[in-house]
Amino acid sequence: MDRDDQLAERLRSGDEKALRLAYDRHGAAVLYLAQRLLGNRADAEDVTQLTFVAAWAGRDSFDPQRGTILGWLLGIARRKAIDRMRSAARDDRLVETVRSQVAPAEEAERPERVVDRLVVADELGRLPEEQRRTLELAFFDDLTHPQIAAVTGLPLGTVKSHIRRGLANLRRRWEVDGGTFGSRSAGPLRAL
Amino acid sequence: MEHLDPDRLVLFALSEEAEDAAESGHLARCATCRDELDTLRTVTGLGAETHDLRDLPPPPEQIWQRIEADIAEPVRQQKPSPVRRSRPRWLVPVLAAAAAAIVAVAGTVAVDRFAGRAPAETVTARATLAPLATVPAAAGGTVRVLSDGEMRIGVRNLPLTTGFHEVWLIDPDDLTKMVALGNLPDQGDSVLPVPPGIDMNQYRLVDISDEPHDGDATHSGRSLLRGILTE
Numbered sequence: 001m002d003r004d005d006q007l008a009e010r011l012r013s014g015d016e017k018a019l020r021l022a023y024d025r026h027g028a029a030v031l032y033l034a035q036r037l038l039g040n041r042a043d044a045e046d047v048t049q050l051t052f053v054a055a056w057a058g059r060d061s062f063d064p065q066r067g068t069i070l071g072w073l074l075g076i077a078r079r080k081a082i083d084r085m086r087s088a089a090r091d092d093r094l095v096e097t098v099r100s101q102v103a104p105a106e107e108a109e110r111p112e113r114v115v116d117r118l119v120v121a122d123e124l125g126r127l128p129e130e131q132r133r134t135l136e137l138a139f140f141d142d143l144t145h146p147q148i149a150a151v152t153g154l155p156l157g158t159v160k161s162h163i164r165r166g167l168a169n170l171r172r173r174w175e176v177d178g179g180t181f182g183s184r185s186a187g188p189l190r191a192l
Numbered sequence: 193m194e195h196l197d198p199d200r201l202v203l204f205a206l207s208e209e210a211e212d213a214a215e216s217g218h219l220a221r222c223a224t225c226r227d228e229l230d231t232l233r234t235v236t237g238l239g240a241e242t243h244d245l246r247d248l249p250p251p252p253e254q255i256w257q258r259i260e261a262d263i264a265e266p267v268r269q270q271k272p273s274p275v276r277r278s279r280p281r282w283l284v285p286v287l288a289a290a291a292a293a294i295v296a297v298a299g300t301v302a303v304d305r306f307a308g309r310a311p312a313e314t315v316t317a318r319a320t321l322a323p324l325a326t327v328p329a330a331a332g333g334t335v336r337v338l339s340d341g342e343m344r345i346g347v348r349n350l351p352l353t354t355g356f357h358e359v360w361l362i363d364p365d366d367l368t369k370m371v372a373l374g375n376l377p378d379q380g381d382s383v384l385p386v387p388p389g390i391d392m393n394q395y396r397l398v399d400i401s402d403e404p405h406d407g408d409a410t411h412s413g414r415s416l417l418r419g420i421l422t423e
Contacts, residue, residue: 016263023259027251042320042334048255050423053262087422120235121242139240144208164202171235 004068011059019056026070027052029118030077036114037081047084051077070122071177074115078179082111115179123173131166134159196225205232262315314339319398319419327351327416335398335419337386343373346381347400350416355404359384360411361395364420370411371395396421 010018030051034044054076055062062072124132130152137143137151145163149156196218203209211219219226321333333347343359350357357376363369374384386392400417 016260019259019263020256023251023256027255028248029245031251031255032245032248040320042332045252045255046318046320048251049258049262052259056259056263084422087420116238117241118245120238121245124239124242125246135239138206139236140243145203160199160202163206164199167202167205167232167235167239170239171231174235174238 005064007069008062008064011056011062014059019052019059022055022069022073023052026073029070029122030073033074033077033111033114033118034081036109037078037111038084043084044081047077047080050080054080067177068122068173071119074118074177074179078111078115110179112179115177116174119177119179120170120174123170127166127169130154130158131162131169134162135166135170138163195222195228198228201225201229201232204229205236261313317392317396317421317423319396319421321347321398321400321417321419323417324415331417333400333417333419335421337392337421341386341388343384343386344381345376345384345398347376347417350376350400351402353402355402355406355412357416358401358403358411360399360401361386361390361392362397362399363394364397365394369395370399372409372411376400392421 007018007021011022027048031044031048034047034051035041038044038047051073055073058076062069067075124135127135133152134148134154137148138145143151145156145159148154148163149159152159154162196215200209200211200215204211219229315336316339317337319335321335323329323331328349328351330349331347331351332349333345335346336344338344345359347357359373359376361371361373371387371390373386374382376382398417398419398421399411399415401412402414402416403412
């Protein structure tokens with residue numbers, strides 16, 4: 001969280017390099033969210049652009065007490081994407097001859113779920129190495145605790161506590177930044 | 193009532209072990225443990241879904257360049273050049289009145305006019321152009337309206353035409369109200385001046401049409417790409 005605080009501090013002081021840093025760190029997640037919601041690369045790129053421009057314009061309103069920079073950016077991106085979808089839907093009604101520009105290739109997913117996943121993925125990447133590794137083996141390789149102990153050479157009790165603590169960390173972050181709880185951090189940013 | 197062991201809940205959430213009869217009984221009675229297990233299941237489910245997110249490609253440099261251009265201190269715009277001011281006089285009142293099907297054939301301005309320009313332009317509106325149903329899906333384009341009243345249009349993969357491609361601004365609430373902005377090359381970027389006095393909130397549907405060389409200056413009815421200007 002310290003790194004986030006420093007980045008926020010630099011953003012607020014008007015340091016453009018901090019925005020670049022935020023883009024390097026989180027641009028991929030923002031673009032992924034927009035692409036999942038809009039199903040269209042050109043619109044997703046537009047929304048990514050709008051998100052960072054809005055974040056820059058609204059940098060004073062970022063409050064590190066209420067969530068991370070990633071959570072904040074994803075909240076802005078989600079609103080921008082929804083605006084874009086709404087305006088496309090409105091245009092479709094008005095202009096019958098225009099084919100929907102926003103035709104998601106796949107079944108649209110709930111925005112909250114995509115945000116949740118991005119936030120959990122980010123937190124997983126921040127966990128201490130052994131915690132992350134044991135959780136990945138459980139999540140991705142579907143290994144049981146004893147199997148993880150065998151693969152990693154860690155005592156079973158250590159595997160157990162890594163998994164329990166790792167899950168607790170993911171959960172805490174999800175509760176702070178996740179889309180399901182996102183309305184909490186949406187307050188002053190509504191205007192963005 | 194004593195709650196279930198947190199380590200057991202983790203094992204259930206990971207589907208690694210199943211509850212025994214006593215544990216099922218407790219879960220049926222105890223909302224606290226049930227909620228706890230639900231939350232753990234959600235988090236483990238999300239965790240498993242992050243597999244594809246580990247190797248997201250880095251965000252494209254060209255989006256950053258667009259961001260950078262947008263946040264650059266707006267350069268004090270010079271007054272519109274005399275050339276643009278000397279637009280035919282009859283055009284201004286007619287356009288302002290937003291009469292139906294006005295036509296103005298403006299020439300396409302060469303792209304290289306754009307090349308030497310200062311980078312810090314402010315984009316006041318943009319649109320993504322998508323192909324209509326009759327047009328190959330690979331066709332598309334983007335439009336940006338700059339604060340100095342120019343419209344930058346990039347198109348790709350337009351179907352071949354024996355005539356020419358024309359850019360229109362249309363009122364989406366009344367499709368008979370439209371203004372022609374000028375012609376386009378088949379590929380690449382072009383810059384067209386937006387006639388002064390046009391209400392971009394009203395004429396916000398950008399339309400690219402296929403026009404025959406038939407001397408009829410009205411819209412041919414064959415639209416290829418369309419998109420709505422936003423922000």
